[in-house]
Amino acid sequence: MSRGSDRTGPGTDERARKSPGLLLGRPFGVPVYVTSSWWIVAVLITLVYGGIVQSRLALGPSAYLLAFVFAVLLYASVLVHELAHSVVARRYGLPVRRIVLYVLGGVSEIDREAPTPGREFWIAFSGPLLSLVLAAGAFALSFFADPFSVTGELLFQLWIANLLVGVFNLLPGLPLDGGRLLGAGVWKLTGRRHTGSVVAAWGGRVLALGVVALPFLFAWSAGSTPGPWAVVWGLVLAGFMWMGASEALRNARVRARVPGLRARALARPAVAVPADLPLAQADLRAREAGAEVVVVTDGEGTPVSVVHPAAAEAISRARRAWVPVSDVARALTEHSTVSADLVGEELLTELTRYPLPEYLVVEADGALSGVLRASDVNAVMSGRAGDGRG
Template identity: 40%
Template sequence: MFGNSWHIGRIFGIPLRVHISWFLVFALVAWQGRSYFPYVLPQFPSWEYWTMGIVAALLLFASVLVHELGHCLVALRYRIPIAQITLFIFGGMAQIRREAPTPKAEFLIAIAGPIVSVGVGVGFWLFAALPGAPPEMTAVSEHLRNINLMLAIFNLVPGYPLDGGRVLRAALWAWSKNFHKATRQAARAGQGFAVLLMLVGAWDLVAGLAIGGVWFLLIGAFLYTAAHNTHRQVAFQESVTGLRVGDVMTSEVVVLEAGMTLDEAVDNYFLRFGYGGFPVVHNGRLVGMLTLKELKTIPRSQWGTLTVGEVMAPHSLQAEIHPDEPITAAMERMFHDDRSRLVVRDGDKVRGLVTRSGIARFLDLRQR
């Protein structure tokens, strides 16, 4: 979804990205200013209305960013890592790597964003009320006050994935003691609200309000899809509940010697077994992993001279996992570190390998 986005910096150590669709919002807010500000400030030059519209769009960018930072800072307080913040056509999204550990943490992380938006709205209200403030500053501040307060109210609608839906999930989780059940119910509420938005959009289109109608339809479709995907994700998580790494791993491990050439590794192992990667050992000790990813970076002409040990990815604790850990922990680590496989290790002994493709095959067979 966020493929066409650009990294523009970091804030509190969190990567900040802007999706290409955000520029459409920027243009719409600036263009809206061209029609809104003449209504509140008649008889100003046209270029001033455009300037106020652009300033309002930039301040909206900052407002959405601060809203997402509210979520992130509370999540970091609970030691939940943040992958990035992305600003896109429907606002912003903080990509939080793990779910909250408790209903209280979920509530505080969710409510932080709307509280920040209300605070920002109050801040703009105070700017607008400053005695002697230029009329342009007052008009822009009042405009941003209204937008931030509307964003806070909209986000508090109790339907996942909106902040209000996460607040609802926290309450249902605390009441039922069942995270997955609470998520399903909050996602259904989100789908219901999304359908309502799309009905409003269809009504606006019939009534001739084309821009508002299309906007409601797009937001409704986005929320419905997000809630539906959350519902599917919960079903998947429930299907792997109780599964350990040892249940899914491949116990017959084929290893490469660090001293063999890449030619030998490809001809005698990669082509013969058809695997995407192999653990590498030296004097019986695990020292790394060689996968197709590393092989593709080496010119074919050098395969006869370079050894596996020179090309492999060195072994680290992040590349191994204990057989008693839940399978979800292995999946999360592979996704986080962009790995296709992990070594299953119990103390100094290698027990097996767990791979993305192996997990997929296991779950496919289990569902048949």
């Protein structure tokens, strides 16, 4: 199961830096991680499939070793599938953060969305396409091996694994690749990415309901009752798909607000004061200027820090007359400045590249336009436009 990661605000990348599991390597320069949950599936596949291998090949305990190899081949197939997404995305100039393999598949975390429906289509389709090509190749090779030999069994496992990964991911609903293909098609027809995402997300919810019903439909058609394992796996898989589709719906609503982001409009009015100015006098200048933020400058008038609201409020009225603003200010960095002309995706990209609590917003001539707080951007992106301003 593959999807690109969606950013919902300037603080998102901080969480994304945390390691999601064991680093396996960096094929094509893309970090690949496997989470500990993989062992859950590996053990279940080994136990269930081991009995099947034993009945086919009569290998004794080695049948379970071969079943474990199938679990490895299944996730190797998922990895190849995800690498196809990542390689195509990078060829289109989109940064790929990492690939994560987990209990129900894998995910390619792509930091930016494709700019056109055509590129979105090919990034999404590359994974299932490669999986099906590998399945066809292994299927063809299986004709040259004894089906009741270890080699024949491994080839059988390889083409089955890739067929499962390829076909399942083509189902038309998010978070599957087929959902991204559906979304790209709707985007192309309507000219609206948001519409495509919503349709694909609802497609994922419908598929989730279908997955729950499938074991019962198969059992009723055969005149029996569904097995408990089939029901459990159906519920687990459907739950994952429903949550992924619901997340996609939420992200679509968030992404619809991105075009409304404007650095100049979101910037809070600011006043610049020297570092040794007492806090009480800085308060007075801010009120006279109608400013909400106090920017601290050095001897040459260059902004070096921004007064931290919580730290300033902690200073009592009596002490404000002699505590300098530099004592309650948060230092600026080389990445703390953004252009007042940045809007939409360009602004969000700049903020997520270097997540900080606030940014100086400057005009083309270098004049200070105001201070943009990350909390204000997150409030707009979450639909709480007025919550961060206070």
